[in-house]
Amino acid sequence: MTPQPARRNEQSRRAILTAALELMTEAGYSAVTIEAIAARAGVGKQTIYRWWRGKGAVILDALADNAPEVLALPDTGDLRADLRQVLRATVAEFADPRLSATTRAITIETLADDELADQVRDRLLRPQLNAVRTRLEAAREAGQVRTDAPLDQVVELLFGPLYHRWLLRNGPLTDDYADGIVDLTLAAITPPCTCLGI
Amino acid sequence: MTPQPARRNEQSRRAILTAALELMTEAGYSAVTIEAIAARAGVGKQTIYRWWRGKGAVILDALADNAPEVLALPDTGDLRADLRQVLRATVAEFADPRLSATTRAITIETLADDELADQVRDRLLRPQLNAVRTRLEAAREAGQVRTDAPLDQVVELLFGPLYHRWLLRNGPLTDDYADGIVDLTLAAITPPCTCLGI
DNA sequence: GCGTCAAGACGAGACGTTGCGTCTCGCTGT
């Protein structure tokens, strides 16, 4: 009844994930169908349905499998520079049609499937957000960030506007914009002027 | 060839938009299909395809048609209180399964259709964002906001994190969270301490 | 004014296409 992972064909698994990624970048999200994946991977449809819940789960695995994963941000000591680099990289990802297509695809699946959304959050997004959070904690240790700043919210203050603008096309998504968001965020979390200690 | 709007049947138009909204709130986004809309509205499918490009366009018109539209925020003089009210209202909208379903539906369509995304932005989102921007301008006049703050970015600093958390389910979406975002944003845009003038 | 008439929008639904998810084949590898 339930499949036994021990007998799973690794070649088929990899062929499926590769086919899904290729279809997404070559022909766009609408071309990513179970039947197309199966055909390109040279695989029966049942083999896909045996191991995944549906298209969204395949896409998620395909992305998670090929994610190199930077687990830690660079820490040059200059918080502003480090954050700019991260946000500019995110902007570049949204600007690149190829990378943007994958983000778009997984976002669509996320909106339509709660269970999948949880996995996307835990496996793809949390690691990235946590890396930024860790960098912010280091900055707080260094006295560059006010101690009462809610760092989880600060992280979302950085990424939220980027996602918002990408989603809504509410203006150009440029390096300047990323820098502006970093500047605003830093203004929100730098220790208050003591009016005495200068 | 191209339909003549003068001869358009207003009753059918309204029946279609009403049916689309009802299906969305009663049975969820997956139940909103052209065929279902046509059946409930007592209308031929061709009548829909004659006037709309597809499901997304119908949903957009349905939402825009029934949008009450608050064109201006309250201005109590207390910027923090006014912003909190707006963001809390947005949080409530995301929390309500009924309202959230419509937002979710139009967002999915937006992700898959660039042309539609532009219309959603102009007809549904820009008015709301501009209302907040106008309130911020008034606050700037009153000296409550630093004059060099890029207000468009500030607006996205407010809404971006909310959309981000809703989209990614990256934590609870509560009034407290909305208040926290307002506090952070205000910290970013309040005039700098002059270290002299207190 | 008023009849009439053609253009075109309308409700209804048939049609071919596509993708879904399930199923049933032998075949293969362990």
Add this chain to the structure above:
DNA sequence: ACAGCGAGACGCAACGTCTCGTCTTGACGC
């Protein structure tokens, strides 16, 4: 032998196009 495998048939649902026959409407002639 037993599962997983490739292949693909199957029924289902929705798509988008099309073709009916009916009804509405605006333009023209009287």
